[in-house]
Amino acid sequence: MARNLPPLNALRAFEACARHASFTRAAQELCVTHGAVSRQVALLEDRLAVRLFTRNRAGTVLTSDGEAYFEPVRTALDIIADATHRLHRPSGKQALRLRVPPTFALRWLVPRLARFHTANRGIEVQITTSHEPADFQRGDVEACIQSDACGPTAAAGSNVCQIRLFGEAVTPVCSPALIAEGKLRDLRDLANHTLLSSTHRPNDWETWLAAAGLFDLDATDGIRFENSALSYQAAIDLAGITIAQPAFIQDDLRSGRLVEPFGIRAETAWAYYLVYPRDRQKPQALAIFEDWLLGEASLVNPATGVTSPPAFIPAEMALAQSAAGL
Structure with missing residues (x-):
């Protein structure tokens, strides 16, 4: 018997709109225009002869029919995506899909992955970056790295395992050229x-300023970037002074691309965790990756994520190294 199925593109558009509660965000995810998403949803509504969404002050909201349709469609698309992923996996290899915050990925995980790959040729690691916690019900990742002050279970409930990797500290850093100009001699010069x-880290400056005893400086009047890695590069390019996590700028401090003008590091309440579902069997690839990741994390300061010995170089020494071409 032939299946009476709506067009796949219409189902994808509906599922994305329902998940994001936004036609605009659905269009961004699907890499199409807002109008294209609207047309696909309208096509599906015509095909089903029901209204799937309404609009109010809160935004795009599912109707009762839309709510009833959403979960089956979402589950079906997840099954198709997972089956496709498994089919395309290279023969004999295990796939491990991870969601990781962008700066953690660029500045901490990726530089270490070559060691994991060398020791585990049979595991194909696939990384996507996002600040949003993983939705394990979708089945598109096996695990994620998550930064949280209270632990991921505070947001995700009790159905996840959380393995603490390390905590964090923050400190101002800048280009040594800024020091050479003589315009950053003490805290008040900030x-x-x-x-x-x-x-995504709006309170870092306030945390550090409080630790430094500077309570009357307005840290909100500056430039904010989508992620910390961009702000680090901006500081290297003399755009200003950025608040940074020492764990992610150790190479820049060692090379003298960045310096700490004050040498004050403030530990925060946040930490990084490996998170994965508790209510399903742990894949072998994830178990192997977890062991390796914890081994890497054991080599850093558990409070700050900084390798030992500390990477701090006084601003004057870094400036001398830079001038000497070291």
């Missing part, structure tokens, strides 16, 4: 510079 940060 008021005369552009302060850089990440939109």
Whole structure:
């Protein structure tokens, strides 16, 4: 018997709109225009002869028919995606799909992955970057790295395992050229510079300023980037002074591309965790990766993520190294 199925593109558009509660965000995910998503949803509504969405002040909201349709469609698309992923996996290899915050991926995990790959040729690691916690019900990742102050279970409930990797600290850093100009001699000089940060870490400057005893400086009047890695590069390019996590800029400090003008590091309440579902069998590839990751994390300071010995180089020494071409 022939199946009476709606077009796949229409189902994908509906599922993305329902999941994001936004036609705009669905269009961004699917790499199409807002109008294309609207047309696909309208096509599906015509095909089903029901209204799937309504709009109010809160945004795009599923109707009762839309809510009833969403979970079966979402489950079906997840099954198709997972089956396709397994079919395309190279023969004999295990796949491990991870979701990781962008700066953690670029500045900590990726530089270490070559060691994992050398020791585990049979595991294909696939990394996507996002600040959003993984939705394990979708089945598109086996695990994620998550940064949280209270532990991921505070947001995800009790159905996840969380393995703490390391905590974090923050410190201002800048280009040594900024020091050479003589315009950053003490803490009060910060008021005369552009302060850089990440939109996903809005409180880092306040945390550090409080630890430094500087309570009357407005740290909100600066430039914020999508992630910390961009703010680090902006500081290297003399755009200002960024608040940074020492764990992610150790190479820059060692090379003198960045310096710590004050040498004050403030530990925060946040930490990084490996997170994966508790209510399903752990894949062998994930178990192997977990062991390796914990081994890597054991080599860093558990409070800050900084390798030992510390990478701190006083600003004056870094400036001398830079001038000497070291």
